[in-house]
């Protein structure tokens with residue numbers, strides 16, 4: 001039975017889409033667990049509507065009235081990161097949709113695979129930080145990891161058409177984000193509003209900024225290496241502005257298999273929940289009678305250094321994934337807070353990686369320490385004014 005679902009990050013973009021999918025699917029699919037960090041008003045509404053048996057709130061200064069309202073709905077209330085781990089272990093949770101943003105999602109992801117439950121994975125950062133622990137743990141326990149990222153869902157589906165030793169390469173598509181055609185100067189001085197103006201996807205702020213720097217694609221490259229047991233050399237990133245081909249797999253005979261659908265995250269979320277079944281979807285259908293065009297171009301690594309950085313991190317491994325991810329999270333927060341220019345996000349990550357002493361076979365403690373170290377390193381760069389601030393373009 002794979003029908004009782006815990007959604008961690010239920011108040012976010014993926015979490016809200018997941019609740020729509022569950023409503024669309026109807027019985028026997030149910031959200032038995034919900035988890036949020038700070039948007040408690042929204043969480044209370046979700047609890048009233050979906051009547052989960054368990055709820056976790058991770059934010060420390062949670063509003064007591066909201067917590068009481070959740071408890072009044074009969075849900076067992078858990079708190080903090082440990083609370084997320086306890087919630088995923090419950091007997092009435094079969095599938096965990098990990099839709100928390102950032103490395104904060106890692107403890108619950110690890111707890112899910114340790115418990116041998118299906119992990120519907122949106123929280124790519126947890127694999128970037130600790131794929132070396134999550135994947136072996138899933139193999140040990142038999143936990144299935146079904147990707148929610150549209151690209152990885154496409155690869156997961158295309159890979160079902162051949163054996164792993166028949167795969168020539170994986171082609172990971174990227175929309176190119178809002179700065180696909182911008183000059184380096186325009187990008188350097190981009191405002192938060194410019195960076196959040198994604199042409200094809202509506203996502204949480206962090207993921208949207210990552211799409212603008214292409215760190216999102218870098219994180220996805222590393223995620224794909226872990227999920228599909230591929231070296232980075234076998235994965236090619238291609239810009240496809242229409243975001244209709246979600247990714248492709250080329251087999252050794254030269255045949256290329258792609259998965260296509262209009263961009264809507266409810267499609268891969270539903271597949272991750274219902275796999276191996278395919279149930280009727282609720283999203284817009286591809287209409288090939290309308291005029292359309294598919295374009296492809298390689299990413300410009302000079303304007304988007306994140307791509308080069310991520311390939312290097314994927315090759316060298318060890319603690320570098322944790323460092324790249326944490327430095328990026330801090331640099332994105334600094335950009336969103338108006339402390340650094342958009343163009344400085346990649347530089348902050350690169351400077352932090354350069355200063356890091358790589359540990360090739362890290363334990364969980366080593367990875368958490370590398371994460372902490374990288375966050376401090378970015379704070380140090382900020383304190384020493386080593387990162388340029390936003391300057392209004394003339």
Ligand SMILES: NC(=O)c1ccc[n+]([C@@H]2O[C@H](COP(=O)([O-])OP(=O)(O)OC[C@H]3O[C@@H](n4cnc5c(N)ncnc54)[C@H](OP(=O)(O)O)[C@@H]3O)[C@@H](O)[C@H]2O)c1
Nearest residue numbers: 009011012013014036037038039100101104122123203204
């Ligand atoms: N959005 C997309 O289309 C998309 C596509 C593919 C993959 N993803 C991945 O899915 C994940 C979520 O993305 P999103 O766009 O849905 O993000 P989002 O809209 O920003 O939502 C993030 C969720 O995580 C919760 N959260 C934030 N900090 C937390 C913490 N410290 N501990 C526990 N929960 C925390 C938030 O709770 P509050 O809102 O209550 O604060 C919210 O529910 C990311 O890893 C992203 O890369 C997203």
